[in-house]
Amino acid sequence: MIRHTVLFTGYELRKQFANPIWPLFGIMQPVLYLLMYAPLLRTMTPGGTTVDALRMFTPAAMMMIAVFGALFSGFGLIAELRDGTLERYAVSPAWRPAIVLGRVAKDMLVLVLQAVLVLVVAMAMGVRIGAVELVLVLLLMAATGLFASGLSQGLALTVRDENGMSQTLNLFMLPIMLLAGMFLPISFAPGWMQFLAPLNPLYHAVEAGRALFGGRLSDPSIPIAFAVFLGLAVLTTIWSMRSLRKIAG
Amino acid sequence: MIIQAHGLRKTFTTRSRKGVQTVEAVRGVDLDVEKGEIFGVLGPNGAGKTTTIRMLATLITPDAGTAVIAGHDLLKEPAAVRRRLGYVSQAGGVEDTVNARAQIMMAARIHGVADPGRATAEVLDRFGLTELADRPGRTLSGGQKRRVAIAIGLVHGPPLLFLDEPTTGLDPQNRANLWDRIRQLRESGTSVLLSTHYLDEADALCDRLMIVDHGLVVAEGTPADLKREVSGDVITLRTDQPGRAADTVKALARETRVDDDLLRVYVDDGEHALPGLLRALEEQGVALTSIALDRSTLDDVFLAKTGRTLRDAGAAA
Numbered sequence: 316m317i318r319h320t321v322l323f324t325g326y327e328l329r330k331q332f333a334n335p336i337w338p339l340f341g342i343m344q345p346v347l348y349l350l351m352y353a354p355l356l357r358t359m360t361p362g363g364t365t366v367d368a369l370r371m372f373t374p375a376a377m378m379m380i381a382v383f384g385a386l387f388s389g390f391g392l393i394a395e396l397r398d399g400t401l402e403r404y405a406v407s408p409a410w411r412p413a414i415v416l417g418r419v420a421k422d423m424l425v426l427v428l429q430a431v432l433v434l435v436v437a438m439a440m441g442v443r444i445g446a447v448e449l450v451l452v453l454l455l456m457a458a459t460g461l462f463a464s465g466l467s468q469g470l471a472l473t474v475r476d477e478n479g480m481s482q483t484l485n486l487f488m489l490p491i492m493l494l495a496g497m498f499l500p501i502s503f504a505p506g507w508m509q510f511l512a513p514l515n516p517l518y519h520a521v522e523a524g525r526a527l528f529g530g531r532l533s534d535p536s537i538p539i540a541f542a543v544f545l546g547l548a549v550l551t552t553i554w555s556m557r558s559l560r561k562i563a564g
Numbered sequence: 565m566i567i568q569a570h571g572l573r574k575t576f577t578t579r580s581r582k583g584v585q586t587v588e589a590v591r592g593v594d595l596d597v598e599k600g601e602i603f604g605v606l607g608p609n610g611a612g613k614t615t616t617i618r619m620l621a622t623l624i625t626p627d628a629g630t631a632v633i634a635g636h637d638l639l640k641e642p643a644a645v646r647r648r649l650g651y652v653s654q655a656g657g658v659e660d661t662v663n664a665r666a667q668i669m670m671a672a673r674i675h676g677v678a679d680p681g682r683a684t685a686e687v688l689d690r691f692g693l694t695e696l697a698d699r700p701g702r703t704l705s706g707g708q709k710r711r712v713a714i715a716i717g718l719v720h721g722p723p724l725l726f727l728d729e730p731t732t733g734l735d736p737q738n739r740a741n742l743w744d745r746i747r748q749l750r751e752s753g754t755s756v757l758l759s760t761h762y763l764d765e766a767d768a769l770c771d772r773l774m775i776v777d778h779g780l781v782v783a784e785g786t787p788a789d790l791k792r793e794v795s796g797d798v799i800t801l802r803t804d805q806p807g808r809a810a811d812t813v814k815a816l817a818r819e820t821r822v823d824d825d826l827l828r829v830y831v832d833d834g835e836h837a838l839p840g841l842l843r844a845l846e847e848q849g850v851a852l853t854s855i856a857l858d859r860s861t862l863d864d865v866f867l868a869k870t871g872r873t874l875r876d877a878g879a880a881a
Contacts, residue, residue: 319674326670330662333700399655403716406621406651408643409674 319410323417324424331425338425345380345433349373349440352498359499366441373437374452374524375497380429381456382491382517385422385463386484389471392418396475401559412556415468419552422464423457430456448527451537455527458544459520465551472558495521519543566724566755567597567620569638572629574615589615591779593629597757597772599723602750604773605759606766606862608877612779613759614654617728620757621651634724647675650717650725650754654732657713660702664693664712667701668719675720687715691745707738711745718754725749727758731765743769763862763874775866777877782869790865795819797834798860799841801827802853812848813841821867825853828867830860 331338349369357368395401404414430453434444444452474480492498494508495517501509512518523540526532574590590612597603605613618624620631622642631638634648659667665684672680688694691711696704704712710730717725730746731739746769749756760766766773767787774784783790795818803809806827810820816837819830831837834857845852866874 322670322673326666329666333661395659397655398659399653399657399713400659402623402653402655403651403657403671404674405623406646406649407671407674408647408676 316410316413319413320416320420323409323413324420325417327418327421328424331421341380341384341425342429342432345376345429346436348376348379349433349436352376353440356498369437369440369442370528371500371525373433373442374528375495375521377430377433377452377456378459378495378517378520378524379492379497380433381426381459381520382463383488384426384429385460386467386488388418388422388464389467389469390477390480392468392471393475393477393480396472411559415465415555415559416552418468419461419464419555423460426456426460427453442528444528445530448530448532451532452524452527455520455523455537455540455544458541458548459517461548462516462544462551465548465553465555469551469555469558472555472561491515491517494518497521516543516547565596565632566599566601567595567603567631567633567757569593569595569620569631569633570629572616572619572631573627574612574619574624575627588779590619590626593776593779593781595620595631595774595781597755599755600750600753601771602746602756602758602769604766604770605757605776606761606763606773606866607759607776608761608874611761611776611877613761613776614728615779616776617726617757617759621649621726622646648722648724650720650722652713652717652725652727652730654728656709657716658701658704658709661700663698663700664688664704664715665697667712668716671716672719677720680719683719683721687719690718691715705738707734707741710734710738710742714742714745718749722754724755724757727756729759729761731760731762739765761874763866767862773862775862775869777866777870783865787862790862791860794860794864794868795830796832796860797830797837798858798864799829799831799834799838800856800858801829801845802855803827803850804853805850808848809845809850809852812844812850816841816844819868823873828864830864830868834858 349372353365353368353372356372357363357365360368360371392401401414470483471480474483494512494515496512501512501518519536519540522536526534526536572590572593576587576589578585578587593616605616607613615624619626620633620638622638622645633645636644636648638645665688668684668687669680672683677683688697691714693711693715696708701709701712727746731742734742746756758769770787772786774781776782801809802825804825806822806825809827810822813829814820817829817831821828829841838857863874870877
């Protein structure tokens with residue numbers, strides 16, 4: 316079981332890095348956000364320095380790559396559904412969940428890599444974060460990625476069509492981003508949005524990320540975010556494995 | 565016996581705006597495949613070939629029926645069946661972005677092959693793919709991709725290989741090339757179950773075959789036996805009065821069949837039957853537009869069993 320999961324993780328990783336230009340582009344996006352969006356945000360941040368803005372925005376950027384990097388990874392499954400690769404795995408002795416778990420594990424490893432890069436850029440721009448906070452931020456991001464990747468694989472196996480999948484993702488992307496206070500703090504929002512925000516799981520991740528970057532280790536948002544995302548990650552992973560069973564019989 | 569299946573049935577239910585629809589894809593199929601044999605499932609599109617193969621490959625659970633595959637019960641020990649099976653689907657299962665070697669190696673590892681590197685090199689060599697091994701799937705031609713697909717299915721040395729429509733979409737040269745490679749499997753002792761809607765493919769490749777239509781087996785046997793059962797030769801006449809012509813030649817033929825302005829006359833020995841047949845038509849004053857004499861094919865078998873030609877059945881499906 317574990318052998319097959321490791322096998323699929325390795326295979327997916329090699330596939331991802333067979334052409335290193337695409338993961339590099341993937342890594343560039345959050346870095347560009349830091350470089351171009353943080354200065355824009357500066358005028359609105361209490362304190363008004365770039366470092367203050369970055370402390371606000373870096374955790375948001377990290378959760379953003381976690382969610383949106385991983386949400387798109389299901390597209391690979393649709394291609395494999397079509398070209399018969401999944402069918403072939405289903406007739407092999409492969410442990411079924413490993414087919415999905417390998418991808419989810421790959422997504423998490425890539426995310427951590429991207430996160431480290433974002434952190435390096437943020438630190439170069441003057442942000443400081445303690446070691447415990449750093450580890451917790453990375454773990455939180457991995458949990459967020461686990462949730463998003465599981466969701467994406469499950470969605471791909473249910474929708475089974477690239478077009479439908481991208482429309483579905485686009486539909487949810489904007490409200491999820493804005494209601495998480497990723498780009499603009501939710502305290503700027505009208506009452507009804509402030510009411511809706513806590514229903515958005517990503518809101519908790521961003522809040523916890525900000526608490527960690529602010530060095531507030533005892534902030535209640537941190538255990539809430541971990542509880543929410545570990546719970547959701549378990550649910551979406553189970554869902555994606557079940558969706559696979561529908562195809563493989 | 566490498567496959568023994570009895571009474572396989574599968575009904576699909578689809579829900580759409582038009583309401584619930586049920587399709588009886590397979591309605592009771594028996595199938596026996598000997599060790600080392602190439603066994604064909606021939607039939608038009610929609611006959612239930614793929615559903616049958618997918619049931620035997622553990623992908624779909626049959627509604628009814630039993631099967632023992634490579635010594636293991638299909639329903640009770642699917643995992644054991646999967647370990648002994650090579651499966652090449654209609655789609656092929658070759659990834660566009662990954663090179664052939666990596667895909668074959670991965671398949672070998674999943675099966676726990678002792679030396680995946682060597683097994684991969686061997687199967688690449690056997691299918692003439694060594695030169696192409698490091699090119700991504702999307703750069704391969706249709707024929708090359710098919711060879712990769714079969715190599716993936718064979719890398720763990722299974723005693724039984726399933727090929728679902730292996731040559732669909734290939735040009736004649738690539739088909740002939742693939743046929744040779746499939747025949748070579750027989751020499752290495754691998755049993756093959758293949759489905760096809762090509763008559764010539766079934767005729768050229770299979771030791772035995774069954775013809776399926778609408779989810780049922782309509783005939784089974786060796787290609788030669790099946791053709792002999794229908795008759796040796798077919799004389800095809802084109803005329804304005806096919807009905808009258810049929811009445812005229814009935815006594816001389818094993819069977820006649822009218823299809824628009826075509827009259828097919830089944831006889832044991834076409835060369836010797838033809839002069840008498842023409843004389844009889846002449847005496848009755850039936851004018852002919854054209855005449856052709858052919859050896860009977862599996863299409864004639866299909867026609868005799870189902871009342872349709874395979875080509876018509878395929879177009880209607």
